[in-house]
Amino acid sequence: MTNTPTPLARILAHREWILAAIIVLMTVGIGTQEAFFISPDNLSELLDDTAILIMLAMVQMLVIVTRCIDLSVASNLALTGMIVALINVAHPETPALVTLVMSVGIGAVLGAFNGILVWLVGIPSIVVTLGTMSIYRGMVFLLSGGEWVNAHEMTPQFLAFPREVTLGLTTLSWLAIIMIVLVALFCRYSATGRAIFAIGGNPKAAVYAGLNVGKYQFITFCISGAMAGLCGYLWVSRFAVAYTEVALAFELQVVAACVIGGISIAGGIGSVWGAALGAIFLGLIKNALPVLGISPFWQMAISGGVIVLAVIINSRSEKQVGRRILREVHQ
């Protein structure tokens, strides 16, 4: 007797579809309460607001898949954002595109520092990034002297870049969409992408297959850092202010988005779509609760409850059912 799953069970096995359905249902549900919420304008703003979380969540997914974690992303974002803001103040003639490239570079260097400590020094990533989280945050303060860089000190080009609207969506939203596609292709078709999933699934087997686990972990930290740097510029320019506490504790939302998106904290399991949907789900909640006029105390409890629920679902679906290899004999 073969054990064919029913069509429904097959769909349910794909977390992404369930999550997408919940997101659609929730959006429509909120729309029935506050009609403006489902207007195209508002939905595109929702995407704009969530874009940074989406980008950070899907590269965090890569890190988590290799059985590591990068808690320094928000601090990296703040530091890179402050550096490019200060450069913009000192050299207002810098074109936005140069700033963009610079932010990716600075972020990648900060990420590589994490990666080297994990790969060559062999320190657990949670310890490394907990340390660099404070180091990078402290460096923002040292660089800025605790001062703010304000909207009127930044040049119009610096501020305009993520806001420009093409085909109804902002550059920030388009960047998120492009990144989803790029990272998805990277995971599916590149040798590096496949190796990342291989070492996460079974590091020992990966070593036997000739893969250098540390090296691939290093690569994911570089990618995560580069993306955090890019988001640093985008954040500072979108909110038009840079100061020490920018994106404080945002790394927790990034990890939460991954968990909600079905990425296993134990490594090996995860998808770009899952991370992106997890981020959109969180973004939807963050935007909907104030619109629905829910008390701020409940807002925290609801966000927390959703995360716990997601972890429970994850742990249940990942539980490996022991398989009997010999048939029981009834005689």
Next chain:
Amino acid sequence: MKFRKSLLAAAALVFGLATVSAQAADNIRVGLVVKSLGNGFFEAARDGAMEAAKEVGNAEVIYTGPTSTTAEGQIESINALMAQHVDAIAVSANDPNALAPILKRAMQRGIKVISWDSGVAQDARIVHLNPSNNELIGKTCVKLAADVVGDGGGDIAILSATPTSTNQNIWIGEMKKALPDYSGLKLVDTVYGDDLADKSYRETVALLKKYPDLKAIVAPTSVGIVAAAQAVEDQNMVGKVFVTGLGLPSELAGHVEKGSVKSFAIWNPIDLGYSAMMISYKLATGAQGGPNSKIEAGRMGTISFDENGDGAMSEPFVYDASNVEKFAKIF
């Protein structure tokens, strides 16, 4: 050896200072001790104190403080002032208790001690001068909203920091008490941005969408007011909705220029330094201070001190297009 040399140099420097001030021995000399040197806010306070010294004629300000905001550094500064036999010390303390012993010793030697801006323990000073008090702050915030809303009246909303922030809640309470004085104003909502730029921004956007008739947003927090102003600008609501509240001129100058902020309030450091100097001078020349006293402070009028010896200088100073540029250079 090297250390000794620098010690000698330091001693020479202190001695040099002492001889310079000794030249004007007939003057009432007041040591103005600030949290740290090189801070625009305190340099503005010094200018105010100088103004007061000039006004009374026979007074002199010795502006001093540590280079970083430490209580130890302030103790050294106060020691140096005691060695110079100043007549009064006015201190903005980095720690209310750590400075108490040395200030008590100064009072035993006949030096009149007051604290201003940031207080010290009650028995370590004669009076404490607050820049303002909760009631005046609440009243000012509502008045600012009433000014931008105009005679026709309209809806206003409050954007606060965290729902558990003590001073924010006291100010909101005072605002609600002051609201009935302005019959046209209707408070429709109070939201919380947690002093995070992104959350404050999102809450503001939600307010703008939920209440199409909103005329003003009052944010008595420096992070919130900047984020709200940026959100109003990004939503193209400049001229329809005005942001006001408490903020710093350097952080809001750009938003005043763009029109999303018409006016806002914060203490005026020049007035604060002026009042601190005036009170110190009056005490050093025989005025009686302490709990339940009144001291006349020049152009700032008479300042009353309550049963704890705490006094409020005035309602917060209002900044608008006419003066924001000047103060933006200060703090």
